[in-house]
Amino acid sequence: DVKVTQSSRYLVKRTGEKVFLECVQDMDHENMFWYRQDPGLGLRLIYFSYDVKMKEKGDIPEGYSVSREKKERFSLILESASTNQTSMYLCASSFTQGRDEQYFGPGTRLTVT
Amino acid sequence: GDSVTQMEGPVTLSEEAFLTINCTYTATGYPSLFWYVQYPGEGLQLLLKATKADDKGSNKGFEATYRKETTSFHLEKGSVQVSDSAVYFCALIDNYGQNFVFGPGTRLSVLP
Numbered sequence: 116d117v118k119v120t121q122s123s124r125y126l127v128k129r130t131g132e133k134v135f136l137e138c139v140q141d142m143d144h145e146n147m148f149w150y151r152q153d154p155g156l157g158l159r160l161i162y163f164s165y166d167v168k169m170k171e172k173g174d175i176p177e178g179y180s181v182s183r184e185k186k187e188r189f190s191l192i193l194e195s196a197s198t199n200q201t202s203m204y205l206c207a208s209s210f211t212q213g214r215d216e217q218y219f220g221p222g223t224r225l226t227v228t
Numbered sequence: 229g230d231s232v233t234q235m236e237g238p239v240t241l242s243e244e245a246f247l248t249i250n251c252t253y254t255a256t257g258y259p260s261l262f263w264y265v266q267y268p269g270e271g272l273q274l275l276l277k278a279t280k281a282d283d284k285g286s287n288k289g290f291e292a293t294y295r296k297e298t299t300s301f302h303l304e305k306g307s308v309q310v311s312d313s314a315v316y317f318c319a320l321i322d323n324y325g326q327n328f329v330f331g332p333g334t335r336l337s338v339l340p
Contacts, residue, residue, distance in 0.1 A: 126231045126253065148328075157277050157317075157331070157332040157333055158317070158330045158331060158333075205271055207272075208270075209328075211325065214259070214260040214279065214322075214323075214325045215260075215321075215325070216260075216262055216277055216321075217272075217328060218274070219271035219272040219273070220262075220271050221271045222269075222270065222271045224269075225291055
């Protein structure tokens with residue numbers, strides 16, 4: 116069974132704090148993704164990575180950065196958290212070969228106060 | 229670009245009713261198609277998939293058939309249960325395995 120884990124289910128941070136969201140997958144997937152999910156807006160892609168040390172901007176990268184130092188781990192960084200970054204954050208991974216599905220983690224609900 | 233359109237929700241049904249959630253897509257070539265389900269407070273789980281025209285994906289009583297002529301992948305279930313209450317997402321991955329696109333999601337509520 117593919118497993119994608121996220122470091123926290125719930126997180127509360129203050130405005131201006133630096134926030135790290137961690138995602139780990141155990142299936143040797145090349146591709147990893149970060150989404151945010153907001154009511155009425157669906158899933159929006161923040162960043163993705165096709166390989167170690169590689170990153171590509173998604174649809175809404177502003178205010179975020181990412182790090183992929185190891186194949187199994189993909190971190191999302193909020194450099195200076197703001198209240199409009201309060202959201203559900205979902206990590207996903209997939210194989211490169213073939214048109215394979217994405218496997219999702221349980222999500223991190225982040226509240227910025 | 230590629231896109232996925234789903235019927236507007238929320239959809240409210242009584243237990244044992246028949247469910248259809250419509251999904252249509254726009255994509256070049258031959259995408260693979262997916263349905264995901266998200267239960268409250270959880271991440272997305274793959275429900276079923278189809279990789280070529282006329283394929284039928286099925287799981288847990290849900291079915292969807294890849295219809296290339298109508299560019300559709302409608303989700304159906306013959307008899308819904310309260311436990312099926314969730315948000316359902318239609319999605320595709322393009323011909324080259326590069327572009328993964330989600331629909332907006334359809335919230336289903338099943339009443340006892």
